[in-house]
Amino acid sequence: MKAAPASRREQIRWMLADLKMPGALEAVDGILSKADSGTLTAAEAIQDLLGAQIGLRNNRRLQAAMRSSRLPAVKTLEEFDFSFQPSIKREQIDSLAELSFLERKENVVLLGPPGVGKTHLAIGLAIAAAQSGRRVYYGTLSDLVSSLEEARAAGSLKRRLSVLAAPSLMVVDEIGYLPVSQTGAMLFFQLMSRRYERASTVMTSNKGFEEWGEVLGDEVMAAALIDRILHHCHIVNIRGNSYRMRQHTEVWRMLRQDADESTPRTRRKVREGNR
Ligand SMILES: Nc1ncnc2c1ncn2[C@@H]1O[C@H](COP(=O)(O)OP(=O)(O)O)[C@@H](O)[C@H]1O
Ligand SMILES: [Mg+2]
Known part of the structure; x- marks a missing residue:
C-alpha cells in the first residue's frame, strides 16, 4: 500500500530538521496550532518561529562564550x-x-x-x-x-x-x-x-x-x-550609593525593626501572617 502523503506539518518539520534548525523545530507545533486557531497572524507565526531558532542559537553562543571568556558571572x-x-x-x-x-x-x-x-x-x-x-x-x-x-x-x-x-x-x-x-x-x-x-x-x-x-x-x-x-x-x-550596601542597609533596618518592636506584637503579626 502506498504511504499516505506527509501532512504539511510533517513536511515543515522535515524541512526544519534538514536545515538544522532545532529551536524552530521544537517550537513549530505550538506556533502552527496558534496560527490555525487564529491566535497568531501568518507574519507573527513566522516571526515566532525564526525567533525561537535565533533564541536557541544565541543561548548556545552565550554558553560557548561564557566558557572561553572567563566572565565571572552572568549579569545582563x-x-x-x-x-x-x-x-x-x-x-x-x-x-x-x-x-x-x-x-x-x-x-x-x-x-x-x-x-x-x-x-x-x-x-x-x-x-x-x-x-x-x-x-x-x-x-x-x-x-x-x-x-x-x-x-x-x-x-x-x-x-x-x-x-x-x-x-x-x-x-x-x-x-x-x-x-x-x-x-x-x-x-x-x-x-x-x-x-x-x-x-x-x-x-x-x-x-x-x-x-x-x-x-x-x-x-x-x-x-x-x-x-x-x-x-x-x-x-x-557613576556617582551614587553602593548596591551591595543597599542590601546591607535593608537587612540592618529589618533587624533593628524586629528588636524595637515588643515581642507580643511581633508574635501577633506572625500569627496573623500565617493565617
Ligand atoms: N543598579 C543595579 N541593579 C541591579 N543590580 C546591581 C545594580 N548595581 C549593582 N548591582 C549588583 O550589586 C553587586 C555589586 O555591583 P558591581 O557591579 O560588582 O559593582 P562595582 O563593580 O561597581 O563595585 C553586583 O551583584 C551587581 O549585580
Ligand atoms: Mg567591580
Whole structure:
C-alpha cells in the first residue's frame, strides 16, 4: 500500500530538521496550532518561529562564550536597575548595548566608587557582544598583568599579546584596587597599544584618571595610555550609593525593626501572617 502523503506539518518539520534548525523545530507545533486557531497572524507565526531558532542559537553562543571568556558571572543589562543609579544616563547604556561602538573600535570606561554596578554593566555589555557572536574576554587588571608576566617568563609574550589583542571586546575590570608592578604596567601598556583602534576595551575603575599614574607606578606611561584610551571613548561616570550596601542597609533596618518592636506584637503579626 502506498504511504499516505506527509501532512504539511510533517513536511515543515522535515524541512526544519534538514536545515538544522532545532529551536524552530521544537517550537513549530505550538506556533502552527496558534496560527490555525487564529491566535497568531501568518507574519507573527513566522516571526515566532525564526525567533525561537535565533533564541536557541544565541543561548548556545552565550554558553560557548561564557566558557572561553572567563566572565565571572552572568549579569545582563536587563537585570540592571537604572532607577537605583540615577547618575547613569540610561540612553547612553542602551546605545552602547546596540554595540556599534565595537564596529568603531571605541572604548568604554566605567568610573565610580565600589558597588555602584561597574562590573555588572561591563559584563552586561560583554554578554550582549557574545550573544551577537563576537569574541569577548574578561579579566581584572591583576589577572591580565599576571597572565602577561607569566607569558613573558615562559618566552611566549608575543603569542599571549596576539591572543589577548584578538577579542572584539575585552573587559579590564578593577583598575585601581591593586597596584601593579612597573613591568606589569609596561606589559598592560603594550597590550592596550595592540588593541588601540583595532578592538574595543571596556574598563572599570574606582579611581579617576588623575590617579592612574599611581596605580600603574608610572605617570608618563599612564598619560600615554590614557591618551590612547580617551581618543575614542565613552565615559560612564557613576556617582551614587553602593548596591551591595543597599542590601546591607535593608537587612540592618529589618533587624533593628524586629528588636524595637515588643515581642507580643511581633508574635501577633506572625500569627496573623500565617493565617
Ligand atoms: N543598579 C543595579 N541593579 C541591579 N543590580 C546591581 C545594580 N548595581 C549593582 N548591582 C549588583 O550589586 C553587586 C555589586 O555591583 P558591581 O557591579 O560588582 O559593582 P562595582 O563593580 O561597581 O563595585 C553586583 O551583584 C551587581 O549585580
Ligand atoms: Mg567591580
